[in-house]
Amino acid sequence: MPAPITVRTAVQTPAENRLTAAFLAVALVALFGGAVTGLLQALDHAGVHVPGQGVFVKSYYQSVSLHGVLNVLVWTTFFISGFMPFLMVRALGRPLASLKLGWLTFCLMLGGLVIAAIPLVGNAATVMFTFYPPLKAHAAFYIGLTLVVVGTWLVTLNMALTLRRWWADNPGRRTPLAAFMSMITFAMWTIASLGLAAEMLFMLIPWSLGWVGGTDPLLARVLFWFTGHPIVYFWLLPAYTSWYTLMPRQAGGRLFSDPLARASFILFLVLSTPLGFHHQFTDPGIHQGWKLVHAFLTFAVFFPSLLTFFNIVASLENGARARGGRGWFAWFAKLPWGDPSVAAQVGAMLTFAFGGIGGLVNASFSLNLLVHNTAWIPGHLHLTVGTAVTLSFMGITYWLVPALRGRALWSRRMALAQVWLWLGGMLIFSNAMHRLGLMGMPRRTHISAAPYMTAEWKALLPLVGIGGTLLFISAMLYFLNLALTVTASRRPCAGEVLFAEALSGPDHAPVIFDRWKPWLVLAFALIALAYGPSLVQLAATTPLDVPGLRVW
Amino acid sequence: MAKSGTTVYLYELAWILPSIAIPVGMLAALTVTAFGAGIHLPSVAGRVSPTRVADTAPFDHPGVVQVGPGRYEARMTSQIWAYAPNEIRVPAGSTVTFIATSKDVIHGLFIPGANVNAMLLPGQITRVTAHFEKPGEYPLLCHEYCGIAHHTMWARVIVEPRS
Numbered sequence: 001m002p003a004p005i006t007v008r009t010a011v012q013t014p015a016e017n018r019l020t021a022a023f024l025a026v027a028l029v030a031l032f033g034g035a036v037t038g039l040l041q042a043l044d045h046a047g048v049h050v051p052g053q054g055v056f057v058k059s060y061y062q063s064v065s066l067h068g069v070l071n072v073l074v075w076t077t078f079f080i081s082g083f084m085p086f087l088m089v090r091a092l093g094r095p096l097a098s099l100k101l102g103w104l105t106f107c108l109m110l111g112g113l114v115i116a117a118i119p120l121v122g123n124a125a126t127v128m129f130t131f132y133p134p135l136k137a138h139a140a141f142y143i144g145l146t147l148v149v150v151g152t153w154l155v156t157l158n159m160a161l162t163l164r165r166w167w168a169d170n171p172g173r174r175t176p177l178a179a180f181m182s183m184i185t186f187a188m189w190t191i192a193s194l195g196l197a198a199e200m201l202f203m204l205i206p207w208s209l210g211w212v213g214g215t216d217p218l219l220a221r222v223l224f225w226f227t228g229h230p231i232v233y234f235w236l237l238p239a240y241t242s243w244y245t246l247m248p249r250q251a252g253g254r255l256f257s258d259p260l261a262r263a264s265f266i267l268f269l270v271l272s273t274p275l276g277f278h279h280q281f282t283d284p285g286i287h288q289g290w291k292l293v294h295a296f297l298t299f300a301v302f303f304p305s306l307l308t309f310f311n312i313v314a315s316l317e318n319g320a321r322a323r324g325g326r327g328w329f330a331w332f333a334k335l336p337w338g339d340p341s342v343a344a345q346v347g348a349m350l351t352f353a354f355g356g357i358g359g360l361v362n363a364s365f366s367l368n369l370l371v372h373n374t375a376w377i378p379g380h381l382h383l384t385v386g387t388a389v390t391l392s393f394m395g396i397t398y399w400l401v402p403a404l405r406g407r408a409l410w411s412r413r414m415a416l417a418q419v420w421l422w423l424g425g426m427l428i429f430s431n432a433m434h435r436l437g438l439m440g441m442p443r444r445t446h447i448s449a450a451p452y453m454t455a456e457w458k459a460l461l462p463l464v465g466i467g468g469t470l471l472f473i474s475a476m477l478y479f480l481n482l483a484l485t486v487t488a489s490r491r492p493c494a495g496e497v498l499f500a501e502a503l504s505g506p507d508h509a510p511v512i513f514d515r516w517k518p519w520l521v522l523a524f525a526l527i528a529l530a531y532g533p534s535l536v537q538l539a540a541t542t543p544l545d546v547p548g549l550r551v552w
Numbered sequence: 553m554a555k556s557g558t559t560v561y562l563y564e565l566a567w568i569l570p571s572i573a574i575p576v577g578m579l580a581a582l583t584v585t586a587f588g589a590g591i592h593l594p595s596v597a598g599r600v601s602p603t604r605v606a607d608t609a610p611f612d613h614p615g616v617v618q619v620g621p622g623r624y625e626a627r628m629t630s631q632i633w634a635y636a637p638n639e640i641r642v643p644a645g646s647t648v649t650f651i652a653t654s655k656d657v658i659h660g661l662f663i664p665g666a667n668v669n670a671m672l673l674p675g676q677i678t679r680v681t682a683h684f685e686k687p688g689e690y691p692l693l694c695h696e697y698c699g700i701a702h703h704t705m706w707a708r709v710i711v712e713p714r715s
Contacts, residue, residue, distance in 0.1 A: 059700055061697065061699075061700065061702070064697075128697055132658055132696075134656070134657050134658070134674060135657050135658075135697075135698075135699070216675055217657075217658050217673045217674055217675065217676075218673050218675065218676055221673075256560065256563075257560055257564055260564050260568075280671075281593050281594075282593065282594055282669050282670045282671050283594060283671050283673065283676075284594045284595070284596070284597055284670070284671065284672075284673060284676040284677060284678040284679070285596055285597075285599075285673065285676040286595070286596070287595055287596050288592065288593050288594075288595040291593055291595075292583075295579075295582070296579060299575040299576075299578065299579045300575065302574075302575045303571055303572060303575060306567075306571035306574070306575075307567070307568070307571060310567040310571070314563065360578065364578075364582050365582055365583075365586050365591075365593065366582070366585065366586040366589070366591040366593075367582075368593075368669075369591070369593075369667050369668075369669040370667070370669075372669050372695075373660055373662065373669070373695040373696060374662075374664075374695065439664070440662070440664025440665070440691075440693075442660070442662065442693055442694075442695035443695065444696075444697045444702075445695070445697070445702060445703045446702070446703040447703065449703050449704075450703040450704070450706075451703075451704060451706065452691045452693060452706050503560055504560040504561070504564075508560075508561075542675075543675075545601065545602060545603065545675065546602045546674045546675055547602075547603070548657075549632075549656055549657055549699075551632050551656075551657065551698070551699030551700060552699050552700040
């Protein structure tokens with residue numbers, strides 16, 4: 001007799017729902033802006049200049065800056081800051097420790113976003129989402145982004161307080177998996193964001209305000225990439241959390257192994273940060289030996305990703321077989337492909353397999369020389385944050401928005417069309433970008449106006465335009481569907497969150513998996529080992545003597 | 553349908569072991585090929601005062617200098633949106649060491665046809681070596697966003713047939 005697989009949360013939490021909805025609304029507005037600017041750039045690559053765009057963007061480079069900041073910084077961060085506390089509250093079956101703190105956090109992050117957005121929209125911060133000095137943006141850009149980061153620390157605090165209360169009331173019980181994963185995500189991010197915070201507070205903000213005369217690009221890049229690689233895991237882990245704790249149930253089965261899932265997240269907590277030099281393989285001033293150490297650690301973090309891939313696919317197989325699937329591979333067809341939330345997330349996960357393989361090329365010390373700063377990199381990034389993360393988040397909103405609104409999704413068919421359009425468009429776009437990168441086409445470059453354009457690039461560039469257009473149409477279908485769900489849908493939706501049970505449950509996990517101190521100590525120790533010598537040496541000996549320019 | 557804990561455990565183990573073996577194997581292959589092929593990444597090559605590049609040797613005289621039989625040094629500076637020199641001529645079969653820096657913002661030093669891919673940071677000296685066997689014209693591109701005319705910043709390496 002099969003065991004019951006429904007876990008229902010006891011409490012309804014409309015107050016938390018409103019907070020999550022507020023974060024989600026900001027995230028979606030950002031994604032909309034990101035989609036529009038993305039279309040302009042893709043068409044420009046294909047040689048099509050959209051008339052009238054000068055009203056909104058002063059240059060190709062302002063468009064790219066908006067696209068990057070809105071998509072990878074705002075859409076992700078606001079979505080995650082709304083979604084993870086929501087999941088934790090549902091998984092623990094108790095309210096957030098402080099709803100007041102939750103709203104304060106939201107106001108701080110929104111305020112920071114507005115402060116940063118003013119110079120960005122006004123062409124005073126056309127410095128890309130990586131904002132490498134000595135390109136010098138208006139101080140408000142740096143101050144605003146810093147406030148957003150401080151806001152995410154308050155999310156961590158609120159979640160930690162919530163979890164502590166649950167521990168106090170439930171001594172000896174295993175933390176529910178979704179709450180555990182949400183906490184790990186924000187703990188990892190809080191540690192990783194220290195690099196960015198230091199760059200902002202000690203370098204960029206005082207320099208852009210004119211309090212100090214100069215800065216140093218190398219030290220700034222080291223601090224940026226201290227945060228800049230783990231931020232990818234900050235985007236990915238919420239998608240993983242959905243794949244682990246919700247998707248198996250949506251697919252009609254159970255999570256294969258809860259202990260293995262915990263192990264992989266603990267490894268992400270420990271290994272996500274000490275590997276940022278693999279973004280700086282081509283930088284002078286960092287010793288080659290340390291670059292190799294970071295390459296090793298990057299391959300180490302591939303291990304928990306492989307564990308995740310296995311665990312999720314095994315869980316999906318469990319669901320598909322329960323639905324009558326047979327054979328070695330034929331079961332795959334029996335997944336509930338008619339559910340847009342599942343189709344989106346399974347598609348996102350399979351796309352990520354290619355993103356992961358490309359990522360290994362990027363991290364491969366010498367192979368990196370072929371692809372660094374070429375079109376290959378945005379090709380890669382659109383598979384990871386642009387699909388594994390974004391399409392998963394879209395899939396999540398296909399149940400989350402109806403749950404928050406209490407109304408069913410407007411159109412399941414429109415949602416399915418959106419998912420397949422995204423996958424098809426991304427296949428075309430990303431494949432072309434990867435190939436252009438291997439042909440030596442640089443990234444973040446107004447390539448249609450470049451004097452060194454080659455015939456072989458020109459032959460492939462229309463595919464970038466076609467892929468980008470399909471992605472844009474997909475995004476518009478997505479927004480239309482959500483807008484109609486919120487305003488026009490009349491069918492009710494119960495809004496339950498159903499977590500998956502596991503074949504091998506949490507009680508099979510060693511006790512040490514539920515302890516925090518040893519893993520946090522290990523995480524800090526590895527960071528000290530991998531970054532300590534280079535960072536101390538750089539911070540101690542680098543004069544801040546590069547003045548900086550605004551040249552856009 | 554329900555699998556026992558032991559079966560799950562065996563499946564886990566059957567996946568964990570190759571999951572360790574795959575990255576370890578790739579890493580070994582990578583290390584061997586990188587060092588076997590003698591590929592070097594930019595490393596520590598010293599600092600230069602970013603505001604006094606034009607007065608500091610060797611950047612006070614940008615250009616190509618022969619330093620040995622078949623060996624050349626290209627001493628380069630970059631600034632928005634040009635390189636000095638913007639043309640480097642060497643005979644086929646030359647080994648060229650690029651010694652370069654930036655006078656203002658971050659630029660790139662990217663020669664797609666010759667495995668040269670490095671960043672030029674104000675304050676740092678970048679040193680990379682490449683071998684040019686085939687005659688022809690190799691575009692040298694700036695591949696780091698450096699302002700409004702970034703896409704116009706490039707130079708050429710011209711490899712002349714051996715006489």
